[in-house]
Amino acid sequence: MKRWLRPITSIVAALVAVTACGGGTPSAGGTTQPSAAAQDTELIFYSGGDTNVQDLHQKQIIPAFEKATGIKVTFTFLEHGTGAQGIYDRIKAQKDAGKTQWDIDLWESDTGYYTRPDDLFLQVSPTDIPNLSKVPKPTLDFVQNKAVPYRGSSVVLAYNSDKVANPPQTYDDLLTWIKANPGKFAYNEPSTGGSGDAFVIAMLYKYSDYNKYVTQPFSASNEKDWDAAFAALKALAPSLYSNGVYPKGNAGTLDLLNRGE
Structure with missing residues (x-):
């Protein structure tokens, strides 16, 4: 039986954001003066994800x-967001x-693109957008x-309850479980799905x-903390599915579960 464990607190995917971009006549400061013809008849929207x-x-x-x-x-x-840098x-x-006319009106991607200095x-x-007043200020x-x-x-966390009677409840518990059960856990390659990215x-x-x-x-000053995290991920790899094979996308990970692997 497949079951779903509700989110581990420290593994919560960030909000995906949508932003208005070109779609009109660019003006100073990155704003645009909408083109009436384009705005009234067609919206060109690019998105990525699973x-x-x-x-x-x-x-x-x-x-x-x-x-x-x-x-x-x-x-x-x-x-899976492939080509996002090319769109930017x-x-x-x-x-x-x-x-005087941009060919993308709306783009959904990682939030880091929106805060670049360009x-x-x-x-x-x-x-x-009136409902924007309901969004927490720190988010905006x-x-x-x-x-x-x-x-x-x-x-x-998806797991097979026929094989896992007491699933881990926290991220640290999950890391301990992975090491104690080598080959029985997988997360997708981070660039191909949100669950691997979140892990x-x-x-x-x-x-x-x-x-x-x-x-x-x-x-960029945050990156000084990353070496220890990446070292921990590398050390974890031999305990993952097939000694560190990362499925493609969330669906690829679930396929392994459905096949009983």
Whole structure:
């Protein structure tokens, strides 16, 4: 029997943010003057993530938005976020070239892209989006009001209750369990799915200060804490599935569980 253990507190996936970018005539300070023709008829939206995010957009959010507004959404999905740097470079190149019309209106990606110093993204406020007043201020401060959180993600521990009678309840308990049960745990390669990404980030938090990452923009000074975390991940690898094989995506990890491996 497969069961799902609710999130371990220190392994909570960060909010994925959506931000308005080009889609109009760029002006100073990274803001845009919307192009009426483009804004009123079509929205060009790029997103990335695992297949659950793709389904959320294609089956729920986009159809509801198109029905409510009459605006057609042209949607491009980059599975597992592959190509995100290329999208950022494309947006920056259009700004640097002085383009009067950008070809991406909305982009969903890692929050780190929105706070880079290139000033590519539109800052928004409750005047633009009334419900933004309901978002905790530290969340918006973290992305300098250049992104809008629209969903939350929780990482869960999937396990076979026929084989695991007492699943670990904390991250430290999980690490102990992995070492005591070599070959019986897997997490996906971090760039291919949120659960693997969260597992690695939780290790960074274990050897650093959680508050430095969630209450302020990223600082390179945090990286001094990472060596110990990466060393711990490397030491853990021989105890993982097949001596350190990392499945592709969340689905790949669940496939192993479903096959009884």
